[in-house]
Amino acid sequence: MATVDTAVETPVDPDTRLSAKLLRFLGRTPVHIVLVLLAIFWLIPTTGLFITSLLTPSDAAQGGWWTFVTKPSTWTLDNYANMFDNEGITHALWVTVLVTIGATILPILVAALAAYALAWIEFPGRDWLFLLVVGLLLVPIQMALIPIFRLYNDLNLFDTIPGLILFHSAFALPFAIFLLRNFFVGIPRDLMEAARIDGASEWRLFFKVVLPLGLPAIASLAIFQVLFVWNDLLVGLVLSQQNQPIAPAIAGQLRQFGSNLDVLAPASFFSAIIPLTIFALFQRYFVQGLLAGSVK
Amino acid sequence: MSSTGVRVEFPAGEAPPPPPRQSAFRRALLPLSFLGPALLLLFVWVVYPMVATMYRSLFNDRGTEFVWFDNYEQIFTEERLQTALKNNALWVLIVPAAVTAVGLLFAVLTERIVWSTAFKISVFMPLAISLFAVGVIWRIMYQQDPDRGAINAGIAAIKGEFGSEGVLTRASPSTDALDGSTSQGFVLKQPMSAGDVAPLGLTAIRVPEIPEDAVQAVEPEPLRGGITGVVWRDFSPRGGTTGKVDPDEVGIPGATVELRDADGKKVEDAKTENDGTFEFKRVRDGEYRVAISSGTFAEPFQGVNWLGDKLITPAIMFAFVWVNAGFAMVITAAGLASIPRDTLEAARTDGASEWQVFRRITIPLLAPVLTVVFVTQIIGVLKLFDLILSIAPGSSQDDAATLAFVQWQVSFSGQNRFGLGSAIATFILILFIPFLIVNIRRFRADTT
Numbered sequence: 001m002a003t004v005d006t007a008v009e010t011p012v013d014p015d016t017r018l019s020a021k022l023l024r025f026l027g028r029t030p031v032h033i034v035l036v037l038l039a040i041f042w043l044i045p046t047t048g049l050f051i052t053s054l055l056t057p058s059d060a061a062q063g064g065w066w067t068f069v070t071k072p073s074t075w076t077l078d079n080y081a082n083m084f085d086n087e088g089i090t091h092a093l094w095v096t097v098l099v100t101i102g103a104t105i106l107p108i109l110v111a112a113l114a115a116y117a118l119a120w121i122e123f124p125g126r127d128w129l130f131l132l133v134v135g136l137l138l139v140p141i142q143m144a145l146i147p148i149f150r151l152y153n154d155l156n157l158f159d160t161i162p163g164l165i166l167f168h169s170a171f172a173l174p175f176a177i178f179l180l181r182n183f184f185v186g187i188p189r190d191l192m193e194a195a196r197i198d199g200a201s202e203w204r205l206f207f208k209v210v211l212p213l214g215l216p217a218i219a220s221l222a223i224f225q226v227l228f229v230w231n232d233l234l235v236g237l238v239l240s241q242q243n244q245p246i247a248p249a250i251a252g253q254l255r256q257f258g259s260n261l262d263v264l265a266p267a268s269f270f271s272a273i274i275p276l277t278i279f280a281l282f283q284r285y286f287v288q289g290l291l292a293g294s295v296k
Numbered sequence: 297m298s299s300t301g302v303r304v305e306f307p308a309g310e311a312p313p314p315p316p317r318q319s320a321f322r323r324a325l326l327p328l329s330f331l332g333p334a335l336l337l338l339f340v341w342v343v344y345p346m347v348a349t350m351y352r353s354l355f356n357d358r359g360t361e362f363v364w365f366d367n368y369e370q371i372f373t374e375e376r377l378q379t380a381l382k383n384n385a386l387w388v389l390i391v392p393a394a395v396t397a398v399g400l401l402f403a404v405l406t407e408r409i410v411w412s413t414a415f416k417i418s419v420f421m422p423l424a425i426s427l428f429a430v431g432v433i434w435r436i437m438y439q440q441d442p443d444r445g446a447i448n449a450g451i452a453a454i455k456g457e458f459g460s461e462g463v464l465t466r467a468s469p470s471t472d473a474l475d476g477s478t479s480q481g482f483v484l485k486q487p488m489s490a491g492d493v494a495p496l497g498l499t500a501i502r503v504p505e506i507p508e509d510a511v512q513a514v515e516p517e518p519l520r521g522g523i524t525g526v527v528w529r530d531f532s533p534r535g536g537t538t539g540k541v542d543p544d545e546v547g548i549p550g551a552t553v554e555l556r557d558a559d560g561k562k563v564e565d566a567k568t569e570n571d572g573t574f575e576f577k578r579v580r581d582g583e584y585r586v587a588i589s590s591g592t593f594a595e596p597f598q599g600v601n602w603l604g605d606k607l608i609t610p611a612i613m614f615a616f617v618w619v620n621a622g623f624a625m626v627i628t629a630a631g632l633a634s635i636p637r638d639t640l641e642a643a644r645t646d647g648a649s650e651w652q653v654f655r656r657i658t659i660p661l662l663a664p665v666l667t668v669v670f671v672t673q674i675i676g677v678l679k680l681f682d683l684i685l686s687i688a689p690g691s692s693q694d695d696a697a698t699l700a701f702v703q704w705q706v707s708f709s710g711q712n713r714f715g716l717g718s719a720i721a722t723f724i725l726i727l728f729i730p731f732l733i734v735n736i737r738r739f740r741a742d743t744t
Binding site: 006015028031032034035038039042043044045046048049052064065068092107110111113114116117120121123128129130131133134135136137139140141142143144145146147148149151166167169170171173174177202206230231232233234237238247250251253256257258260264265268269271272275276277279283286287290291 | 315323324326327330331333334335337338340341342343344345346348349352402405406407413414417418419420421422423424425426427428429431432433434435437439443444445446449618621623627630639675678679681682684685689690700703704707708714717718720721722723724728731732735736738740
């Protein structure tokens with residue numbers, strides 16, 4: 001009924017359309033307000049950590065962090081300076097950097113090779129192998145912790161950076177292979193055939209054609225993996241002791257929560273800066289990766 | 297990696313080769329050299345440990361005795377694991393649905409909003425932060441003292457704005473002419489009747505709580521046929537007489553005074569003026585009691601104990617939704633964007649209301665996307681570990697525990713119960729099997 005009316009009226013009287021537009025805009029004002037409030041609500045907790053990390057212990061004892069938001073003169077980087085003087089924490093950050101770099105490059109390279117074979121090299125049992133990889137996607141790391149913990153003790157890999165890199169790499173593989181294989185399959189067959197006819201070896205094909213074409217997928221994957229490894233707590237907690245990455249290294253501080261916020265808050269915020277920066281810089285790839293395979 | 301053995305190069309310009317004749321070994325070598333590193337890593341770090349964990353789960357904690365399914369029985373009988381099972385059930389029932397719903401809501405709200413990108417970034421950002429740091433963030437938010445924890449500060453502010461009308465939190469009678477406490481109110485022992493003046497002196501008032509509009513207290517004149525009185529701070533820095541209104545003593549404005557009959561029943565009430573005075577104009581004959589009602593005194597807000605044993609699980613769930621809403625929103629928004637506009641417009645032209653369009657067309661078309669979000673969240677919830685460790689204080693860890701948390705706790709926090717730990721891990725894997733089957737079916741359909 002209503003639509004019939006509007007359908008008849010709109011062409012006749014353009015003013016109605018204008019006022020309708022205006023009304024609709026005004027009608028959406030509550031939506032804008034709600035969204036602004038929600039956005040603020042979503043930002044408050046992280047802001048709280050940030051402000052807390054800038055307060056001296058004596059200031060922090062005087063009141064909630066929100067009372068200092070309007071007093072930037074009370075903010076200080078002292079806590080961060082102290083953090084960088086703390087050898088335990090700088091070592092942990094260094095370990096985190098090394099593990100993250102290793103556990104990002106290694107699995108992506110290995111997965112790309114495997115994905116290439118699964119996509120473009122004919123061999124018996126190929127589909128079954130891919131199915132196995134898909135099956136392994138869902139294996140929780142809890143399934144591996146106990147045997148690997150013991151294996152690492154025997155192999156002297158416990159508490160080592162290679163130990164952490166290998167563990168993270170292996171558990172990154174199913175998702176990485178899955179994602180890259182699906183991406184590589186989409187490369188036009190003609191292109192591959194042409195390169196083969198020109199006499200390119202499989203290796204050449206892989207490095208000169210497939211890998212460059214796969215860069216967008218590899219970028220998404222790399223971002224995911226950096227965030228995943230950087231943010232890991234459980235693996236570091238179980239498989240390292242002296243050479244712990246940052247999250248497990250400061251986890252022990254939680255026990256005296258409250259009295260040591262000048263240590264905990266800057267370390268937590270600093271550990272979040274790297275992933276936040278990466279997220280901010282490569283947001284597009286991040287979202288694409290999410291959309292490509294939200295199965296992990 | 298041995299690449300030399302497989303390199304088959306042809307001189308440029310030569311005719312395209314027929315499939316090269318190779319021995320079976322060489323044919324296998326090519327895929328193997330590509331797949332080898334992946335297979336090695338997967339076998340040593342994923343497949344072998346998986347089998348080992350299943351096998352280990354059938355042995356006792358020290359690994360010396362084969363105990364069949366005793367460890368699995370333990371999952372259902374040990375108290376802390378029963379709590380964990382109950383918590384996991386709650387998590388699965390509540391959280392994936394909540395995350396999906398919030399994501400859908402945000403995606404719909406931001407559709408056709410100019411600044412939606414800014415909104416999306418704000419909501420999406422927590423996803424980049426480690427769950428450990430998220431835990432620290434929320435522990436700061438959840439602190440119980442309203443002067444430290446932002447959530448309790450917010451509640452205190454709202455309470456102060458709309459809630460109880462108490463003017464003071466603490467006070468005591470200045471003389472023993474008054475009886476009672478802040479929770480029951482203070483009653484003047486002396487019965488009153490028309491024409492009397494009731495002095496209601498209070499002390500032990502915290503200075504910051506004295507209302508700003510309070511002025512010098514005044515002892516009111518008696519009123520014919522009525523009862524008057526004053527509620528005041530019976531304390532002067534310069535001394536003065538207790539029980540008497542002295543200079544420099546302020547009235548307490550806004551206090552509620554009750555007139556009670558002989559049975560102690562309230563007859564009437566009145567609010568005090570800025571100078572602390574009040575009056576009941578027409579009072580019938582008889583004896584009455586005058587009292588400062590307990591409503592004058594608000595219990596100071598102590599803060600909700602979010603991290604205590606009762607609320608810890610909802611508190612962690614809330615933080616989890618805070619993190620994952622952005623994920624759900626982005627996926628759902630992409631789904632929304634891919635719905636053909638024509639379909640929606642057609643429905644609108646046919647006279648469907650916005651709600652009908654949403655309910656009958658948008659939601660069914662979004663169903664596959666919502667399912668992906670929902671399932672991802674179930675899997676995430678079943679593996680949840682970091683947030684429990686970082687938000688729950690030691691005292692309520694057992695109340696917050698999930699299976700994945702207990703798995704770590706019994707295996708690695710010094711308990712070395714590897715049999716039970718293996719059984720819990722296997723149990724989590726078993727919970728994943730339905731999703732595994734769905735995944736495999738989907739991808740088989742995709743590949744063929």
